[in-house]
Amino acid sequence: MTRNRPTLAGLMAGAAMALVAAAPAFAQDGPIRIGVLEDQSGDFAAATMVKVHAIELAAKEINDAGGIDGRPVELVIYDTQSDNRRYQEFMRRVLQADNVDVVFAGFSSASREAYRPIVNQFDGLAFYNNQYEGGVCDNNMIVTGAVPEQQFSTLIPWMMEEYGPNVYTLAADYNFGQISAEWVRQIVEENGGTMVGEEFIPLGVSQFGQTIQNIQATEADFVVTLLVGAAQASYYEQAASANVSLPMASSVNVGQGYEHKRFTPPSLANMYVTTNYIEEIDTPASNDFVERFRAMFPDEPYINQEAANSYIAMNLYKQMVERAGTTDHDAIRSVLAEGDVCFEGPSGNVCLDPKSQHMSHTIYLAKVNDDHSISFPKVWDDIKPYWLGDAGCDLTQNDPSAQYTPSAPPPAQ
Amino acid sequence: MDLLQNVFAMLYQFGDTFAFLVISCAGLAVIFGMMGVINLAHGEFIMCGAYVTASAARAGLPLPVAILTGALVAGAVGMLVERMVIRHLYHRPLDSIIATWGISLIATQGVLIVLGSTMQGIGTPLGSIEVGSRSYSLYRLVLMVCALGLLGGLYLLFYHSRFGVIARATIQKPHMAHALGVNTGRMYGLTFGLGAALAGLAGGLYAPTMTMVPTMGATFIVESFVTVVVGGADIFVGAAPAAAILALIKAGLTAWYGQLFGQIGLLVTVILVIRILPGGLSGWLKGTTR
Structure with a gap:
């Protein structure tokens, strides 16, 4: 596991990497490289530091258990500084120079829309692990956040x-x-x-x-x-x-x-x-997750839904690569298209929807009490991300790479 | 009664915006007006004051004492920065902009690394009052009084104290002041420290009402620079009336069209003022009275 910083040496190493990686045989045998672009400073840092930690936790657990398909996971982490331009810069860098197999990126929707064209341009694969306003119908994106x-x-x-x-x-x-x-x-x-x-x-x-x-x-x-x-x-x-x-x-x-x-x-x-998750959720799976998290990061101020999503996304990626037998994106998507990519994680059972490449969730209604403790008046099980599929987005058939809204739905086929 | 209630609501919004503009720009105006240094680390002095205030308040000090502690610590840090960096750049205004910007980046990132991405707030004291069917935060009324007190205090300091006379002499004719035995270097240091302390005071006063994060200073920056640019170099003839006019524009537009138009109004005003009155309000007012 390395933590890359923008240095000259890093740039040169990246360039060298790109040259070497031109030989396809190499990419298959070495470690699986995962790009992590999250805000570790700036306006959003309070909510997003924990995502990086969740990915590090998942990577450690995966590596301790023998890696993905026998290959170790290697993280390439950059601080995007809550700045959309940094996302574009670093997305280019991880896809072109660092030659990663998959990218975990983005907090704000503005940042996602800033980097998404670049993922499309280089035909990369990006996990967006944030709750958001919904509607992204794009083959190169897998969304684990709630919509x-x-x-x-x-x-x-x-x-x-x-x-x-x-x-x-x-x-x-x-x-x-x-x-x-x-x-x-x-x-x-x-x-x-x-x-x-x-x-x-x-x-x-x-x-x-x-x-x-x-x-x-x-x-x-x-x-x-x-x-x-x-x-x-x-x-x-x-x-x-x-x-x-x-x-x-x-x-x-x-x-x-x-x-x-x-x-x-x-x-x-x-x-x-x-x-779909907060650390107060009192289930055995959640408590176990919190315990493992705090064992690795004792000072973590709070384990939020994005942390759980990032952790789940790592495990979903592992499952899909192992089932596909390769990190090739088309092979991964055909595994996803089978419709049974599920994971029993800290927030309960979740599954990826092949049509929209979004994820089903258990939704918890959290109420903040007068003393700021949390109670859960209601829980909805297995809520599916149905809107995109119902509206006409079907990524198993075609890839519009667009974002739709209720007032601007997908064009009728 | 309904009329009274609406009038009070309008006055309250005006006073609230006015207080925010005056309190957040005072430190910047002193440093720019007296020394000609454009201090881009202004927001970070505010953040420093807010963090110290919150820590002191949670350590058990009463809030007013905690706020003063915040201001004093920010002032001390300001004097240190002046001695180490700003002092060498007095005749290089552009370089001092870059230097203070660098200080601001270092401060924001340093606080993030050392203290983490957030700090627990301290809660707004004093509760609320009812006027008609609406309720208002009492603490924000206190802030309005503080803004007026601040202007009064600075006026007394600069026009009716020995420090003020010497400071103004140093600013207007540094060589003459020096020849008359004034330690001009020390005066610059004290003035910069005063500006930083005022920024710290702003942070302390607003700390109970805001989210405590390393970047919190940035939310004061636009408003304080706009006020100083519109006002010009003099805090009394310039910044105070500028704050009043801008508060009227911002509160009015925000009330009618929402926050976005309030912001637009502020920025359009700046553009117009720069175009029509390059010296700001104070330059214009002084020009017409001459």
């Missing part, structure tokens, strides 16, 4: 039944927030509710005085918070100190940025989050 039909189709109707039909959405102003808000809007309307307000907040904004007042001016029954990044997380503290005591619903908080651990109670009280 809106898994997080919102469960959360929003439950919240409306519990608290009332008037919904206010507060979302980060980029592709993730905009498309997620569109999902919320649609689900609220389908269930006979009303959007009483919707506001998009530019990334990096940290002062919410006016926004808080706008929310108070409406008759909202609960607020859907789709805020992203450390700066926007200041909202909860400011809303709590202005005594906005509305319940909150989210697909990104707690399960990603562990705000309930970072903020003083009760600023996050009464927040409901649908997540």
Whole structure:
């Protein structure tokens, strides 16, 4: 396991590697190289350091058990610094110079859309292990994170039944927030509710005085918070100190940025989050995962859903390579197309869907209590990522390499 | 009653934005206005103040004392940075921009490596008050009072104290001040330290309301630079009225069209001011009174 840093020596080694790897026989016999592009510094680091650690844990466990198909796993790790341009730079580097077999990359949807064309250009294979706004129909991507039909189709109707039909959405102003808000809007309307307000907040904004007042001016029954990044997380503290005591619903908080651990109670009280994993989940598999994680990384502040997704993704990749007998991407995809690539992991049983190359999840409804402890009022088993397949995306037939939304679905065949 | 409630809401938003602009730009304005140094590490002095405040508050100090500790530590760090780096770059403004930017990168990354990616917050004190059907954070009203107090305090310091007279003399005619026996090097050091301490104070005051991360200083940067650019070199004739005007623009646009337009409004104002009043408000005001 090596940890590469951008040095001249590294560059030269990479260039040499590329030359050597031109001979195909070499690539088959050496270690399996896995590129890891995650934010270890910058605005998103709080939520993403743990993903790198989860991949390191999985790599260690795989190597201790004899590697993938007898070949050791070697990680090529770069810090993408919460910067979309770094993603593009490093994606080119891992695919061209480091010649990796697969890449695990990306936190924000903006970063994913920044690197995805490069993965397509070099016909690479990338795992995106983040919950996101859904809709990516691309043969070169495998997505293990939860999507809106898994997080919102469960959360929003439950919240409306519990608290009332008037919904206010507060979302980060980029592709993730905009498309997620569109999902919320649609689900609220389908269930006979009303959007009483919707506001998009530019990334990096940290002062919410006016926004808080706008929310108070409406008759909202609960607020859907789709805020992203450390700066926007200041909202909860400011809303709590202005005594906005509305319940909150989210697909990104707690399960990603562990705000309930970072903020003083009760600023996050009464927040409901649908997540496919958080460390508080009290099952034998989850407790075992937390124990192994903390044994390797004792100081890990929080093990979030992305950590579990990254860990699961490593094991799914191992399974697919072993079943295909090669790291060749077409062979891996034909294994995936068999429709029975499943893994019994920390979050329960999960399976990859051949049509969309997304993953099924057990969805936990996590409620933040007044003292910021977590309870789980409801669990939905085996929620499938059905929307893309239903809408007409079928990667076993053709590869549009596009991202679709409810208002811009795949074109009819 | 409804009218009263709306008027209070508007005043509150205006005051809230005004306080944020004044408090976050004071340190930058002092260092730029008095010394001509564009301090790109401003945000990191704010972060320093916030981190020290949070640590001190969690160690058991009462919040006001913790905030002062944060300001003092940031000031001490500022004087150290001035002695080691800035001092050698007084006649090279472009180089000092690069140097302070480098300091800011080192500080952000250093804190990330040493203290990790987040720090637990300390929670906003004082609770909320009800006005009509809406509730407001009391602490943010305190921040508005602090902003006014800060302006008053700086005015007294610069115009009614021995330090202020000597500092202004040093800035306006360094050679003459030097000839009259002023230790100009020490004055520069103290002024930079004061600017850093004001940045630390900003961090301390806003620490209870924000997420504590190494990059938190960056969220103050746009607002503080915009205020200083619009205001020009003088903090009283420039930055204070600039903060008032910008607060009006930002609070108004945010209320009507949302946060995005509030940000756009700020930046458009800067572009217009740079085009029409290159010396900023203070340059223009001083020019017309001359």
